[in-house]
Amino acid sequence: MADPLAWHRLQFAFTIVYHYLFPQLTMGLALIIVLLKARALRPGGEAYATAARFWVRIFGLNFVVGVVTGIPMEFQFGTNWARFSAVTGEVVGQLLAIEGLFAFFLESSFLAMLVWGEKKLGPKKHFAAALALFVGSWMSGVIIITTNAFMQNPVGYGRGPDGVFVIQDLGAYLFNPWALAQFAHNQMASLVTASFVVTAVGAFWFLGGAHLEQARLNLKVGTGLGLLASVLVAFPTGDLQAKLVAHHQPAALAAMEGRFESGTRAEIHLLGQPNVKERKLDNPIGVPMVLSFLAFGRFNAEVKGLNEFPEADWPDNIELLYYSFHVMVGLGTLFIGLMGLAVLFRWRGWLEKTRPLLWALMLAFPFPYIANTAGWMTAELGRQPWLVYGLLRTADGASPTVHAGSTLFTLIGFCGLYLVLGLAFLFLVGREVTHGPEAAHA
Amino acid sequence: MPEISTVWFWLVALLLTAWAVLDGFDFGAGILHRFVARTDSERREVLGAIGPVFDGNEVWLIAAGGSLYFAFPRLMAAAFSGFYLPMIFVVWALLLRGVSLELRSHVTNSLWRSFFDTTFGVSSFAVPLLMGALLGNLVRGVPLREDGYFELGLFAAGGDLGVLDGYTFLCALLVLTTLAAHGANWLVWKTQGPMHQRVRSLRLPLWLGSCSLWLLTTFVTWRVAPDVIARFPQRPLAWLGLVLVLGGLTTVFLKRKEELAPFAGGVAFIVGCLVMTAACLFPVALRANEAALSLSVASAATGASAMKGALLWAGPGVLLAAGYLWWVLRHFRGKVTAARDGEGY
Ligand code: HDD
Numbered sequence A: 001m002a003d004p005l006a007w008h009r010l011q012f013a014f015t016i017v018y019h020y021l022f023p024q025l026t027m028g029l030a031l032i033i034v035l036l037k038a039r040a041l042r043p044g045g046e047a048y049a050t051a052a053r054f055w056v057r058i059f060g061l062n063f064v065v066g067v068v069t070g071i072p073m074e075f076q077f078g079t080n081w082a083r084f085s086a087v088t089g090e091v092v093g094q095l096l097a098i099e100g101l102f103a104f105f106l107e108s109s110f111l112a113m114l115v116w117g118e119k120k121l122g123p124k125k126h127f128a129a130a131l132a133l134f135v136g137s138w139m140s141g142v143i144i145i146t147t148n149a150f151m152q153n154p155v156g157y158g159r160g161p162d163g164v165f166v167i168q169d170l171g172a173y174l175f176n177p178w179a180l181a182q183f184a185h186n187q188m189a190s191l192v193t194a195s196f197v198v199t200a201v202g203a204f205w206f207l208g209g210a211h212l213e214q215a216r217l218n219l220k221v222g223t224g225l226g227l228l229a230s231v232l233v234a235f236p237t238g239d240l241q242a243k244l245v246a247h248h249q250p251a252a253l254a255a256m257e258g259r260f261e262s263g264t265r266a267e268i269h270l271l272g273q274p275n276v277k278e279r280k281l282d283n284p285i286g287v288p289m290v291l292s293f294l295a296f297g298r299f300n301a302e303v304k305g306l307n308e309f310p311e312a313d314w315p316d317n318i319e320l321l322y323y324s325f326h327v328m329v330g331l332g333t334l335f336i337g338l339m340g341l342a343v344l345f346r347w348r349g350w351l352e353k354t355r356p357l358l359w360a361l362m363l364a365f366p367f368p369y370i371a372n373t374a375g376w377m378t379a380e381l382g383r384q385p386w387l388v389y390g391l392l393r394t395a396d397g398a399s400p401t402v403h404a405g406s407t408l409f410t411l412i413g414f415c416g417l418y419l420v421l422g423l424a425f426l427f428l429v430g431r432e433v434t435h436g437p438e439a440a441h442a
Numbered sequence B: 001m002p003e004i005s006t007v008w009f010w011l012v013a014l015l016l017t018a019w020a021v022l023d024g025f026d027f028g029a030g031i032l033h034r035f036v037a038r039t040d041s042e043r044r045e046v047l048g049a050i051g052p053v054f055d056g057n058e059v060w061l062i063a064a065g066g067s068l069y070f071a072f073p074r075l076m077a078a079a080f081s082g083f084y085l086p087m088i089f090v091v092w093a094l095l096l097r098g099v100s101l102e103l104r105s106h107v108t109n110s111l112w113r114s115f116f117d118t119t120f121g122v123s124s125f126a127v128p129l130l131m132g133a134l135l136g137n138l139v140r141g142v143p144l145r146e147d148g149y150f151e152l153g154l155f156a157a158g159g160d161l162g163v164l165d166g167y168t169f170l171c172a173l174l175v176l177t178t179l180a181a182h183g184a185n186w187l188v189w190k191t192q193g194p195m196h197q198r199v200r201s202l203r204l205p206l207w208l209g210s211c212s213l214w215l216l217t218t219f220v221t222w223r224v225a226p227d228v229i230a231r232f233p234q235r236p237l238a239w240l241g242l243v244l245v246l247g248g249l250t251t252v253f254l255k256r257k258e259e260l261a262p263f264a265g266g267v268a269f270i271v272g273c274l275v276m277t278a279a280c281l282f283p284v285a286l287r288a289n290e291a292a293l294s295l296s297v298a299s300a301a302t303g304a305s306a307m308k309g310a311l312l313w314a315g316p317g318v319l320l321a322a323g324y325l326w327w328v329l330r331h332f333r334g335k336v337t338a339a340r341d342g343e344g345y
C-alpha cells in the first residue's frame, strides 16, 4: 500500500489497456472503410457506400473515446513516470511530439470531413478524407510502436550525463527491427478486431432478419478480411515477434513459456500452470521440439530457462505473463479455425442456413479485444523488471515526490470516469447497430 | 544566433500560446453557454460554433506537451510530478469536456442533454482555473529541491505555499475571466439571433473585469516576484508583449460595436500577456523558492545537436498544423445555425 510504484503501474496499465480498446478498432476499421469506399467508387457500388456510411458512424464514436483516453496517456509520462521522462526526452518525447504534429493534426482535421462532409465533398473527395484518416491513424500506430520498441529493444542510442538517452544512430533507432515486426503484428491484430466486429454486426442483422442485403455484405467483407488477418497475425508476424523475443529477451521468453530448465529440443506448452515457488510447470502438456523451432528455426536449438538468470532479472509476474501469452496464442489459433470455417461455408453457400455458426460469429467479437489486451500484457510484463530493457529499471522510473495515496486516489478516479464513459459509449454504439445502415442521407 | 535551447523555449511557448488562444475560446464558450443559451437550439448553436474546431484546437496542447517532453525533459518531469493532482484534474476536465461536447447531441432526451450541458460547463470552467493557477505557480516559484523535484500541497495551509493560494488564485481568476471574454468575442462573431444579443451585452463587463484583474495581478506579481518584473526593461519581447496587450485592449473597447475586430483584439491581449510572462521568466525555466536551485532553460534542455536536428521536423510540422487550421476555418466561415439533431460524432 505504501509503495507508490505498484499504483503507478496499475494506473498506467489500466488507462492504456482502456485507451487501446478504441484505436485497435479505428485503425483496422479505417482500412476497411477505405476498401469499402474504393469499391463504392466503381459502378454498382451503392451498397458499399451504404456500408461505409454506417461504419463511419461507428468509427466516429470510437475515435472520440480514443482521443479523450489518449490525452491522459500523454500526461502520465510526466506525472507518474517523471524519472523515466527526465532521461528519455530524445528517444520517447521526440516521437510523441512528432506524432502530435504529423498524425493527430491530420486526423482531427479530416474527421469532421469524413463524418459530416459526404454530401458537401462528393464521392471522390470524401474517399480522400477516408484515406487521410487511414494514413493518420496508422501513422499514430507506427510512431507510438517505435517508441515502445525502443523500450523493448533499445538500439542506436548512447548515454549522456546523468544517464540521459541520446540518439547516436538515427537510422538504427528508427528502423529498429523490433518496431517493424511489432507494427506489422499489431496492425494485423487490429484488422482482426475490426473484421470480427464487422462480421458480428452482419451476423446480428442477419439472425434478426433485418437489413439482409447489408448483413450479407458485412458477412462477406468481414469473414474474408478476418481470415486473411487471422492468418497474417500468426504467420509471419507473430512468429517473427517470437523470434525477436527469443533473441533479445531470453528471460521473457522463458517466463512466457513457464520454462525454468534450459535444454535443447524444447517443447511448447499447450497447458500447465507455472509454479514459481518450486520453479516448475504443474500439469504440463507439451509438444516437443516446437518451441526450439519457433524461437530459433531449428528443432534441436537450445532454449534457456529462467534458472539461468538471476531472480532480480525475472519478470515480476510470471504467472500473468504466462497466461497472457497462452491466451493470445490460443485465441489466435481459434480465430483461424473460426474464420476458415466461415469462409468455407460462405463459399459453399451454407452459411446462411447454419445458424449456430452465425451465432458463433456474432458472439465472437469480444475475443480479439481479449487477445489484443493479452498480447500487450505479454509484451509489457515480459519487459519487466525493466522500463528500457536491460538499461533502466521500472523501479527507477517512477516520480519521486508523488505519494501512494495520491496515485491510488487518481486510479479510483480514472476507474469511475471510464466506467461512465464506457457505459455511455456502449449505449450509443448499441443504438447505432440496432438502428442499422441508412441509404444516402435524405 | 540565439542558443538552440532559447529557440526551443520560444517554440514550446508558441505551441502553448496557440493552445491558449484557440482552445481558449472553446473554454470561454463552454463557461458562458449555460448562462447565455436558454433553449436547446441555442445550446446547439454554441456547440456548432466550436464543434468542428475544438478537436484540432486541443491537439496544440498535445503537440506542446510532446515538444516540452522532448526539449525540456527535466522541466516536464519536475513540473508534472510536482503538480501531480492538479495536472490529473486538468486531464479529467479535458476528458469530460471532450466527451460532453461530442456525445450530447446524439440523444434527444432532455435529461441526457442537460447532464452533458452541465458537465461541459463545469469542465470548461475547471481547465482555465487550474491552468491559471499553475501559471501563477510558475511565476511565484516552487519549493524545488536539490534533486530537481518538488512537492506542493494543493492548498496553502498555515502560511505554507500551495498550488492554490492567494496569488495563484488571482492568476486563475484572471485566466478564467479573460477566456470567458474571449469566448464571448468568438460567439458574437459566430452566432446570430437573441443569444447573440445576450453575449454581446456581456462582452464589455467581461473585458472590464479582465482588464482590471490584469492590472491587479501585475501589481501583486511585482510584490511576489520582484525579480521577474525587474527583468522587464531589458527584454525587447516583453515590450512587444506590452504593445500587444495595450493595443488589444484598445481595440476591444473602441471597436466594441464590431464583431471581428474585438476578437482580434482579444487574441492580441492573450498573446501579449503570455509573451510578456515568458520573456520575463526567461532564462529561468522553473523558478525555485531558493533562487540557486532554479532550473534554467539551458540546464533543463535536451542535447544541443538533437534540438538542432529536430528543427527539421518542428518547422514543417508547425507550418502544416497552421495550414490545417486555416483550411478548417475556411470551410467553416460565416455564422453557424443550430446543428441538426443527432449531430456530434
Ligand atoms: C488479435 C490479437 C492477436 C492475436 C490473435 C495474436 N497476437 Fe500476438 N500480439 C498481439 C495481438 C495478437 C498484440 C496486442 O498486438 C501484441 C502486443 C505488442 C504487439 O506488437 O502486438 C502482440 C505481441 C506478441 C508477441 C510479443 C511479445 C513481447 O513483445 O514480449 C509475440 C511473441 C506474439 N504476439 C506472438 C503471437 C503468436 C505466435 C500468435 C499466434 C497465433 C499471436 N501472437 C496471435
Ligand code: HEM
Binding pocket: A009, A010, A012, A013, A016, A017, A020, A081, A144, A145, A147, A148, A151, A373, A376, A377, A380, A381, A384, A386, A387, A394
Ligand atoms: C496499447 C498498447 C499497450 C498496452 C495494452 C500496454 C500495456 C501495459 C501494461 C499492462 C503495463 C503494466 C505492466 C506492469 O506494470 O507490470 C504497461 C506498462 C507500461 N507501458 Fe505499456 N502498453 C501499451 C503500449 C505502450 C506504449 C506504446 C508505451 C510507450 C510509448 C508504453 C509504455 C509503458 C510504460 C512507461 C509502462 C509503465 C512502466 C511499467 O510498468 O512497465 N506502453 N503497459
Ligand code: HEM
Binding pocket: A016, A019, A020, A022, A023, A026, A027, A062, A063, A064, A065, A066, A067, A068, A069, A070, A071, A072, A073, A074, A104, A105, A107, A108, A137, A138, A140, A141, A142, A144, A145, A186, B058, B059, B062
Ligand atoms: C503510452 C502510449 C500512448 C500515448 C501517450 C497515446 C496518446 C494518444 C493521444 C494523446 C491521442 C489523442 C489524439 C488526438 O487528439 O487526436 C491518441 C489517440 C490515438 N492513439 Fe494513442 N496513445 C498511446 C498508445 C497507443 C497505441 C499503442 C496505439 C496503437 C498502436 C495508439 C493509437 C492511437 C490512435 C490510432 C489514435 C487516434 C484516435 C483513435 O483512433 O482512437 N495509441 N493516443
